[in-house]
Structure formats: structure tokens, C-alpha cells
Amino acid sequence: MRTVSDYFGSKVFDDRVMRATLSAEVYASLRKTIDEGSALDPGVANAVAEAMKNWAVANGATHFTHWFQPLTGITAEKHDSFITPSPDGSVIMEFSGKELIKGEPDASSFPSGGLRATFEARGYTAWDPTSYAFIKGKTLCIPTAFCSYGGHALDKKTPLLRSMEVLSRQALRILRLFGNNTARRVVSSVGPEQEYFLITKEMYDQRPDLRFTGRTLFGAKPPKGQELDDHYFGVIKPAVASFMDDLNEELWKLGILAKTEHNEVAPAQHELAPIYTTTNVATDHNQLTMEIMQKVAAKHGLVCLLHEKPFAGVNGSGKHNNWSIATDVGQNLLSPGDTPYENAQFLLFLCAVIKAVDDYQDLLRISVATAGNDHRLGANEAPPAVISIFLGDELTAVLEAIENDTPYQGVEKTQMRLGVDVLPKFNRDTTDRNRTSPFAFTGNKFEFRMLGSSNSIACANIMLNSAVAESLRIYADRLEQAEDFQTALHEVIRKTIRDHKRIIFNGNGYDEAWIREATGQRGLLNYRTTADCMPHLLDEKNVTMLTGLGVFTVDELRSRRDIMLENYCKSVTIEANTMVNMVHKRVAPAITRFTADLAKQAAEKKALFPDLACSYETELVTKLSELTDRITEKTDELEEAVLGLQDAEDIIAESVLIRDTVLPKMSELRIPCDRAELLTAKSYWPFPTYGDILFSVK
Numbered sequence: 147m148r149t150v151s152d153y154f155g156s157k158v159f160d161d162r163v164m165r166a167t168l169s170a171e172v173y174a175s176l177r178k179t180i181d182e183g184s185a186l187d188p189g190v191a192n193a194v195a196e197a198m199k200n201w202a203v204a205n206g207a208t209h210f211t212h213w214f215q216p217l218t219g220i221t222a223e224k225h226d227s228f229i230t231p232s233p234d235g236s237v238i239m240e241f242s243g244k245e246l247i248k249g250e251p252d253a254s255s256f257p258s259g260g261l262r263a264t265f266e267a268r269g270y271t272a273w274d275p276t277s278y279a280f281i282k283g284k285t286l287c288i289p290t291a292f293c294s295y296g297g298h299a300l301d302k303k304t305p306l307l308r309s310m311e312v313l314s315r316q317a318l319r320i321l322r323l324f325g326n327n328t329a330r331r332v333v334s335s336v337g338p339e340q341e342y343f344l345i346t347k348e349m350y351d352q353r354p355d356l357r358f359t360g361r362t363l364f365g366a367k368p369p370k371g372q373e374l375d376d377h378y379f380g381v382i383k384p385a386v387a388s389f390m391d392d393l394n395e396e397l398w399k400l401g402i403l404a405k406t407e408h409n410e411v412a413p414a415q416h417e418l419a420p421i422y423t424t425t426n427v428a429t430d431h432n433q434l435t436m437e438i439m440q441k442v443a444a445k446h447g448l449v450c451l452l453h454e455k456p457f458a459g460v461n462g463s464g465k466h467n468n469w470s471i472a473t474d475v476g477q478n479l480l481s482p483g484d485t486p487y488e489n490a491q492f493l494l495f496l497c498a499v500i501k502a503v504d505d506y507q508d509l510l511r512i513s514v515a516t517a518g519n520d521h522r523l524g525a526n527e528a529p530p531a532v533i534s535i536f537l538g539d540e541l542t543a544v545l546e547a548i549e550n551d552t553p554y555q556g557v558e559k560t561q562m563r564l565g566v567d568v569l570p571k572f573n574r575d576t577t578d579r580n581r582t583s584p585f586a587f588t589g590n591k592f593e594f595r596m597l598g599s600s601n602s603i604a605c606a607n608i609m610l611n612s613a614v615a616e617s618l619r620i621y622a623d624r625l626e627q628a629e630d631f632q633t634a635l636h637e638v639i640r641k642t643i644r645d646h647k648r649i650i651f652n653g654n655g656y657d658e659a660w661i662r663e664a665t666g667q668r669g670l671l672n673y674r675t676t677a678d679c680m681p682h683l684l685d686e687k688n689v690t691m692l693t694g695l696g697v698f699t700v701d702e703l704r705s706r707r708d709i710m711l712e713n714y715c716k717s718v719t720i721e722a723n724t725m726v727n728m729v730h731k732r733v734a735p736a737i738t739r740f741t742a743d744l745a746k747q748a749a750e751k752k753a754l755f756p757d758l759a760c761s762y763e764t765e766l767v768t769k770l771s772e773l774t775d776r777i778t779e780k781t782d783e784l785e786e787a788v789l790g791l792q793d794a795e796d797i798i799a800e801s802v803l804i805r806d807t808v809l810p811k812m813s814e815l816r817i818p819c820d821r822a823e824l825l826t827a828k829s830y831w832p833f834p835t836y837g838d839i840l841f842s843v844k
């Protein structure tokens with residue numbers, strides 16, 4: 147029998163293949179580029195291209211593509227075949243080092259937020275050797291970064307790589323201060339837990355809202371939802387199990403470390419988590435995972451919904467971004483150590499994260515902002531839009547002891563003198579106890595829980611890496627100048643705790659009282675919507691930090707703000723138009739038909755039995771007619787709100803109109819529609835209900 151280890155990574159040009167197909171010198175040179183980011187020799191590129199092509203062709207590939215991640219949030223590819231004509235009329239398969247290293251897709255239709263004037267519409271893609279090439283279908287996919295000719299990043303990979311680089315540089319400065327002279331790089335790693343819904347294609351096809359917007363815009367709550375908690379970790383249904391089997395196999399062939407799978411809270415909701423890996427690779431893998439989930443679902447007659455909130459009133463889907471930093475030899479810098487020295491170093495890195503999250507709450511919120519995710523955050527199923535850190539009681543007490551110079555009241559009293567005492571053993575919270583925290587320390591990593599299920603994880607990790615790099619930079623500047631390292635270290639840690647402890651919160655993040663406390667005395671930010679947070683990307687402190695570290699240029703930031711806001715406005719406008727269309731074409735006609743039939747029946751009954759009151763029919767007709775009037779009125783108002791968008795001066799003004807007029811009108815229109823659904827006979831209702839959809843997969 148073929149086992150997983152036989153085919154794991156079989157579609158990846160990974161280290162095993164490189165070693166087997168490249169000469170020792172070429173392999174060593176490429177390895178150096180991958181591990182240390184050194185420039186690639188053109189001769190080496192030719193040799194690598196040749197080996198890659200031979201391997202790909204032997205594995206059934208006919209085409210190659212530079213696979214990149216434009217600002218649309220999904221991946222893009224343009225296929226070229228390997229064929230080159232030869233004089234005798236046949237073809238040979240060719241692929242040069244030049245083609246491997248650089249591509250020039252005609253990418254003028256990708257969003258650039260004004261970065262790429264149309265006269266220089268072409269950008270170029272550049273090979274990212276740190277992420278292995280792979281075969282998808284019959285195409286060799288080469289992970290690439292996408293830039294304009296002016297050198298501006300037009301994608302999500304370029305700033306992510308830059309952020310990893312600056313984090314490494316600043317973290318190394320700190321490690322050197324602790325006497326670590328051997329680490330050559332510090333790498334951030336991520337394990338993203340991906341949630342999704344599976345429904346049947348049959349149901350999906352009958353819902354224009356799902357097809358056009360990825361979520362339902364109408365739908366009354368089903369009699370049974372997630373109340374019984376009987377789905378979470380429940381037995382996996384046969385159709386889902388068979389989907390998961392196929393999915394795992396496809397992912398494993400691509401070298402993606404799919405590890406855990408289980409049912410989630412809502413009916414039809416599931417989760418897949420891979421084993422963590424380097425942030426850059428984890429990002430590529432997550433993009434591929436989302437794509438392959440959808441493809442495999444289609445093969446099974448299913449549709450995989452990645453929208454953050456496909457069903458109102460039912461839990462939405464998120465993506466937990468488990469993040470940590472480690473040296474190139476695998477020392478996790480967020481893991482408490484066994485010696486006083488290691489502990490002090492751990493505490494400093496911990497403080498760097500605390501400071502980063504407090505200083506750049508807005509950037510973290512911005513990094514997960516989309517129209518879809520706005521429905522989740524703060525909806526008592528996902529973390530609130532207010533950012534705070536969960537450390538657990540014990541670690542918090544350790545920090546308090548340091549701040550106040552008081553003994554730590556753990557199992558035994560310990561005075562906390564850094565670099566002298568061993569950190570008392572505290573209970574590491576690996577149990578995921580506090581699921582309400584947006585940013586939780588779980589023993590040796592942080593779990594950032596605000597990401598939406600469809601988000602590229604690149605954005606969150608760019609901000610996280612950069613913000614932490616900034617804390618480390620400030621610490622290193624201070625500590626490198628210090629006369630007495632121990633004293634200065636103690637001071638830096640104390641100051642961080644004092645200045646930033648407001649961001650630490652171990653309680654229930656869903657509690658209304660917490661939101662009041664957070665936004666009140668603690669002064670934490672609460673940006674509820676994309677329209678609220680996105681303009682702050684260009685706040686001076688954010689621009690200073692991100693440009694100072696070289697992660698973004700001002701132009702890149704401006705273009706990203708505009709693209710994200712455009713995306714928000716467009717998504718919601720499409721939803722509004724879909725609603726209007728569904729009302730006119732389906733909802734209103736269905737109700738009218740039903741009421742007309744009811745009225746007709748009542749009239750027929752009355753003709754035969756004049757004494758009958760027919761109050762059932764009469765009351766229902768009255769109620770439904772009133773609802774239809776209300777629906778018409780609300781539809782008109784929504785249409786008007788959409789028209790009003792034309793008056794917006796710029797994209798910021800438009801996003802405010804979306805938030806304040808279009809979205810509220812959509813909610814108002816939905817209410818009478820959902821009410822009418824409950825009152826209308828099933829055979830008349832023009833599309834499947836929540837009950838039909840959520841329990842459709844057997």
C-alpha cells in the first residue's frame with residue numbers, strides 16, 4: 147500500500163530533489179541563497195532552471211508560471227509552456243535561468259492603488275528561492291514577489307520578506323547582547339488554523355447571494371443551529387471525511403503539513419491546521435490550502451465557503467495565526483528557559499511583543515480588516531475589535547513582581563532579579579483556556595485570533611514582525627549603549643511593563659464591561675469597522691515605523707490603504723446590489739404569489755361556506771402584505787443609499803457612506819425579508835433556507 151511518506155512532497159522541488167538533481171557546487175550555492183538570502187549567481191540560476199524543468203516535465207508538467215500574490219488577496223498565475231520549436235518541426239522543452247528568476251506578466255489589471263501608472267503598466271515578478279517551487283495540475287509554479295518597475299511592491303510577499311528580514315536583524319542584535327554569537331538568523335514561524343464551511347453544490351447553486359458574495363444576505367435562523375454544541379469535535383460525516391481524505395492527500399503531495407482536522411462549533415463548519423513553518427512558506431501554503439480546499443470540495447459535489455460570516459446568527463470563520471520566533475538552530479525565543487540568563491532573554495522578547503502590540507494595536511486591527519471580517523469581530527464568537535494580550539495569571543504575576551520589585555508569590559516566594567534568579571516555574575497556558583482573547587500567549591508562541599478565514603496571513607504577519615522588530619530595535623539601541631547591561635536590562639523590562647501593562651487582560655474579552663474598561667480608563671483602541679481603522683494606516687507613527695524599518699514606502703502604504711478601502715466599498719456594494727436584485731426577482735414575487743394564492747383560497751372557501759371567517763388566510767395575507775410594503779420601502783432606501791455613493795469625494799468618504807448608510811439599510815431590509823420567510827409556505831420560498839443549507843452535507 148502507498149503510504150503518506152511515499153508521496154509526501156512528491157509535487158515539490160524540495161531539498162531532497164535539489165540534492166538529487168543539482169551538482170554539489172550548484173546545490174551549495176542555492177542553499178546559501180535560501181538560508182542566508184545571498185544573491186544568486188546567474189550560472190547557478192541556469193543550472194537550477196534546467197534541473198527544475200527536467201524534474202517538472204518528468205512529473206507531467208507542460209507549463210510553468212510565476213505564482214504571485216497581488217493585492218487582491220488571492221494568488222495569480224499566467225502559464226507559459228516549456229515548448230520551443232526546433233528547425234525540424236518538433237519541439238523541445240526549454241526553461242532558462244532568466245525565465246526562472248524574472249517574469250513580466252502583463253499585470254495592468256491588478257490593483258496597484260496608483261503605484262503603476264498605465265504607461266509603465268508592466269510590473270515584474272522575481273523568484274523567491276526561500277519557498278519551494280511546486281507542480282499544480284500540469285504547471286510548475288514558481289513562488290515569486292511582484293514589483294513595479296519603479297521598485298514598489300505590488301504584492302503581499304515583498305513586504306512580508308522585508309519584515310522577516312528586519313525582525314531577524316533586530317533580534318540578532320539582542321541575541322548578541324546576551325552573548326549569542328552563533329545564531330545567523332532569527333526566523334518567525336506561523337501555524338495558521340483555518341476554519342471553513344462545507345455545503346452541497348446543489349444548495350449553493352440556488353443562492354445568488356452565496357454565488358456573488360460568498361455569504362447569505364437573507365435567511366431566518368433555523369429551528370436548530372449550534373445551540374446544542376453537538377457539532378464541535380463531533381463525529382465527522384462520511385461525505386466530509388471523504389473530502390478531508392482527498393484534501394489531505396493533495397496538501398501532502400504539495401509538502402503542506404496538514405495535521406489536525408475537526409468539526410467546529412457551527413453545523414457544517416470545520417477546521418484544518420498545519421504544523422507550523424517559516425512565515426513566508428506558511429503564507430504560501432495557506433494560500434494554496436484555501437485554493438485546494440475549494441477545488442477538492444468541487445470534486446465532491448460540495449462548496450467550501452471561506453467567507454468570514456456566511457450565515458448571520460451562526461458562528462463565523464476565522465484563522466488563528468500561531469506565531470513565534472526562533473533562531474536558525476531552532477531555539478524558540480518565546481519559550482522560557484532553564485537558566486536565569488535564558489529567562490531574562492525570554493522576558494525581554496516577551497516584553498518586545500507586549501510593547502509592539504500596545505504601540506501598534508491599530509496596525510494589527512488594520513491587518514485583518516475586511517468587509518467580511520467586520521461581521522465577526524466583536525460579535526461574541528470572535529475576539530472583540532479591541533486588542534489585548536492574554537498572558538495567564540502566573541506570567542502576569544511574574545511581570546508585576548518585576549515591575550514593583552516585590553517578591554513573586556508563586557509556589558515559593560521569589561525575588562525577581564533578572565539574570566540572577568531562575569524564573570519560577572509558572573503554568574504555561576497551553577490549554578487554549580481563554581478563547582476570548584485576541585492575542586493569547588500559549589506557552590511558547592502567541593496566537594493572534596482576529597484574522598478572518600479568507601484573509602491572507604501575510605498582512606497580519608507583516609505588521610506583527612515589523613512591530614516586534616521596532617520594539618527590539620529600541621531595546622537594542624538602549625542596551626548597546628548601557629554601561630551595565632544587567633541594570634539596563636532590568637530597567638528596560640520594568641519600563642515596558644509599566645508603560646504597556648494596559649494591554650494585558652486575562653479576563654473575558656466578550657464581556658461588555660471589558661470593552662468599557664478597555665476603551666475607557668485603559669485608553670485602548672476600538673475600531674469597529676474597516677472604514678474606521680483603515681485611514682490610520684497613514685498615521686504618522688505608523689508611517690515612521692514602517693518606512694523607518696524599510697518594510698514599506700509611503701507610496702506603498704497609501705496605495706494599500708486605497709486598495710483595502712476600495713475592496714471594502716466594492717464588496718459591500720456588490721452585496722447591496724445582490725440584495726436588491728434578489729428582492730425584485732425572487733423574494734417579492736414569491737411572497738406575492740403566496741399571498742395571492744392564500745387570498746384566492748379564502749375567497750373560494752367563502753363562496754362555498756359563507757359563514758366561515760377564514761381568519762388564518764386573512765391574517766396571514768394582511769401580515770405578508772404589510773411585510774411586502776416594508777420590503778419595497780426598504781429596498782428603495784437601499785437603492786438610494788447605493789446611488790448616494792456616487793457623491794463621495796474620495797475613497798475614504800465612500801467607505802464612511804458604506805458604513806453609515808449602505809450597511810444599515812441592508813440590515814433593515816433583511817429583517818422583513820427574514821420574517822416573511824418564516825411566514826411563507828416552504829414550497830413558495832425561492833431559495834433554500836438556513837436549515838436546508840447547514841444540514842445539507844450527509
Ligand code: ADP
Nearest residue numbers: 335336337338419420421422468469470578591
Ligand atoms: P490549539 O490552538 O488547537 O490548542 P496547538 O496550540 O497545538 O493547537 O497548535 C495550533 C497551531 O499552532 C498549529 O498549527 C501548530 O503547528 C502551531 N504551533 C505550535 N507551536 C508553534 C510555534 N512554536 N510557532 C508557531 N506556531 C506553532
Ligand code: MG
Nearest residue numbers: 339466578593
Ligand atoms: Mg488555537
